[in-house]
Amino acid sequence: MYINNTLWNGITGNIATALFIAGIFEIMNEYYLKEKLVDLIFEKIKLKGTIDKTGIVEIFSEIADIDYRYYFKKSSSNIDIYHVYGRTWTNSHIELLRDKVVRSNCKVRVILLSPKSSFIQPLAERYETSVEELQSNILKME
Numbered sequence: 001m002y003i004n005n006t007l008w009n010g011i012t013g014n015i016a017t018a019l020f021i022a023g024i025f026e027i028m029n030e031y032y033l034k035e036k037l038v039d040l041i042f043e044k045i046k047l048k049g050t051i052d053k054t055g056i057v058e059i060f061s062e063i064a065d066i067d068y069r070y071y072f073k074k075s076s077s078n079i080d081i082y083h084v085y086g087r088t089w090t091n092s093h094i095e096l097l098r099d100k101v102v103r104s105n106c107k108v109r110v111i112l113l114s115p116k117s118s119f120i121q122p123l124a125e126r127y128e129t130s131v132e133e134l135q136s137n138i139l140k141m142e
Contacts, residue, residue: 072100081110085137
C-alpha cells in the first residue's frame, strides 16, 4: 500500500508540476504574442500612412495584371512612364498612348535608363543580351 501511495503521489506531483509549467508558459506566450501582434498592427498602420503619403494606389506582382487602358483613360494631365528601354511594353501599348495624346491635352513623359549607366552590364546579363545591344535598344526607344 505504501508503494502504491508513493507511486500515485509521484504521478500526481509530476502532473501538477507539468500543468503549472504549461500554465506559466501559456501566460508568457500569450503576453508575448499579444505584444507582438500589437507591434505588428502599429507597424502596418505606420506603413499604410507612409504608402498613402507617396501616392501609391496599387502594387502589382505581375505586369500582365495591370489594366493600362483604365489608367490611360483615367489620366488627365500627365502620363509618366519609366523604362529600362521598354521596347516590348511600348510596342504593346503604342496605340493607347497615341489615342490618349491625340484625344486630350495629356502629356506623356518617358524616362529611360541612360545607355552610359552602370546598370547596363547587369541588365544585359539579366536580359541575356550584349551591352551594345541593350544600349542600342535604349537609343532606338529614345
